[in-house]
């Protein structure tokens with residue numbers, strides 16, 4: 070698995086991550102924007118205080134995005150969603166850990182977040198999310214007819 074996607078340009082998104090579900094794709098692109106912001110902060114040794122803003126944005130993102138995905142999966146009757154929802158819970162727990170770590174002035178926090186978020190888009194966005202794409206797309210097409 071290639072872990073060096075456009076790293077040098079700080080532009081981590083590429084169209085292979087598209088699920089062709091516009092409301093989800095828009096949210097995923099926002100995740101990559103947050104990731105790019107962190108990458109830049111890490112490379113430029115940005116001030117520690119700015120990490121907090123990204124953590125709060127990440128928290129807001131998870132709340133909205135996971136709600137969107139989970140209700141779409143339920144409405145579309147996607148099978149075996151428990152594992153998917155468990156992964157979302159683990160992500161939410163991780164963001165809580167980041168919040169706590171921030172209060173302890175963990176000076177490698179930004180790098181830990183970059184590593185975690187990269188793993189997330191390589192394993193979750195590009196693989197686990199793909200499992201619901203066809204069923205959700207069919208559901209939305211029928212709903213919009």
Ligand SMILES: [Fe+2]
Nearest residue numbers: 138153193198
């Ligand atoms: Fe997901």
